[in-house]
Amino acid sequence: MNGMPLENPRHRIAVLADQCVQCGLCLPVCPTYALDGNEAESPRGRIAIAAALARGQFPPTPELRTPLDHCLGCLSCERVCPAGVKYEELLVETRALLGPAPERPGLLLEVVKRPALNHRLQDLARWTRAKHWLGRVLPGRWREALSLLPRNQDQVRRAQDKLKHPRPPATGGEGGTVALFPGCTASVQDAEAERAAEMLLTAAGYRVVRLPALCCGALDLHDGATRNAETAAARVRQVWADVSADHLITVTTGCLSTLRQALPDVRVDDPYRLLAERIDRLQFHPLPARVALHVPCTQANVARSDATLTQLLQRIPQLELKRLPTPPYCCGSAGSHVLQFPERAARLREGVLSHVETLDVRWLLSSNIGCRLHLAAGLDERSSNLPTLHPLTLLAQQWIPS
Template structure:
């Protein structure tokens, strides 16, 4: 829906009641009526009817929207605000000069490809060196310093040159003890690149997993092929790696694979998969998003279920490709094998951050239910979960000062409660919160719930040898096609 008449019909459903105002992060941050859902609906109506000119301030008010869609849950008229904003941004792009629209699309395309992300990392580091050697750090405007701070911190997560993925809790084949001791998990963000790593590029993005040591044949062929109704098909579930998540969440991908192997659940990783198209769609390029998603969906169609560990990607696959996609926490909870699995205790406290995308899936409780299976783990909700953290796709890169302000209440709560871990199921939220914690001087890791589960799950091989911890050694079999 990216034509003016359809968007106007959608906007006219809004009765301007104002129930959306208290739940809108941008309105609470300013507060400015033009920064509220009600205000943006009015701006769109004025623009599309010709009553308002598409000035730079008007366009900026629309760009500031996080697309968290909290307003949709509060709206008594059931206005589909996310769809309205996507359509308005698509029309915005059409009004831009051709060169600018192409340039913006190129930047987004780089963000959705492994090589592009690493190229951005290299450019960011060159920029950092240039500022340092020319001693111009103090001359950079405050807004630019804020934007640069995000890029500089992002380089810890996007490492160059490319390194193959490895089990995150092993280094050189030896167990890293700090990862098995709860709150003492590697807190140095300077070493985060060693923890997360990156996937190889292009078609070989995940092939390096196949080189894992074949320590035991117990996992080469999973025996449990009836995981509820979803796994009665002949084909195994497929893992969706995504684009940004593929580079920044190697730790999560490795943990999920270890859990599936430990539970003897077969799986496959289609090597031709790509981006879900969400970044392109939410920035006004629906046609490009559909093309990208179509290619990705073609590689996943045969799977009875697609398991994703980035909730925003799962929501995109489900809503725009009509795929049977499920977030990894919910998949594991519905797995009979997990109910009888042996989990070692983890004496730690964890705060659960609820991404907006987990609410879109209608399943904000999945992470809580999964973590509550771990003995001795204290699971609490992160205060201010009702509001977006400010990550919102690329919002924390485009508007870092505003994004930091929106996360400030959460960071203050983390400082006060002093958890051992913060968990979230969305890639952007994890990056944003990790960066804000680092900037605040808090050495607390933000991880995916599956990472904590993998730390505590005793594999079949562990039980056979009487071991009391999981060493995260990837084993057995070719799970790629």
């Protein structure tokens, strides 16, 4: 490394890569290795590529960068690594060094990150004929994005109608003040889940304040668009500084890691632990039904709240919960991955949906909006009417107002 300063990004990547002992324990939990059976598409293969690029041993040819672009960032490897390799940091640093992938649909993602434009796309999805027509004339990546918009708007409206409980009376916030981060896509596509979180947290004794809807920067940060990510992080810090709260929460687990990086001294989490800490204040109607629970990679490996969520759902009497298999069974959504590599994303999704079909369930639950839209699109392709819901929406539907 020839005396490069420690803050040099190339040096930093090399230092992170040197932590890997090449043991191979990451291979069984890597979705892309399971998909391709190719060592370059494994965590230790990507670490070796990142180290070689950082040290200037090879130029960043398409053949070398493609496995890095294919990585889902699920972090299952980081969770099982006995050497404690900081794989997410290494991946983010390497992508920042290389810049965004050639396949990245930059203009489309700029639309996705803007809630006002998201609203217009949501309205467009209600017009089925227009959607089919646009699906024929739009470029490929835009067609993929259009396919992810909910087609069964009746399901969305029914979920929203069931959330029209009397609003819990505002309390003194004896549990503390919670700031809800709406996000960009989630603020539109997961609006009912955010209302559910606000309702349940208020009933549990928290004071809830809502931040402005904006992008946290996750899409840019994990795609190597560093300058855009830094701008988004600055906006997050500003809106946080404008409120007085004890916790920051998001209903979208894909935002957690980026929010935690932007606000390292703040407790940033999904709502489940806060609800679990005051669960005795919440009662639920029985629900004699079987539901499938999809645990997003970010919930299992970043939030690590999957056990807490399971405990909360089990508070609903008579509910039979079927958890879907965990790594290497990633659904393939992974932020912008579903738009950059739709064929690979669809292949990864097939394993998840094939298992769902064996369970005879009434709902499919998933707590990350990208995963849920991707899974719903796959169900639609299979002509399945299985509804998809955020777990918070189901909890709020069954909540008994006191």
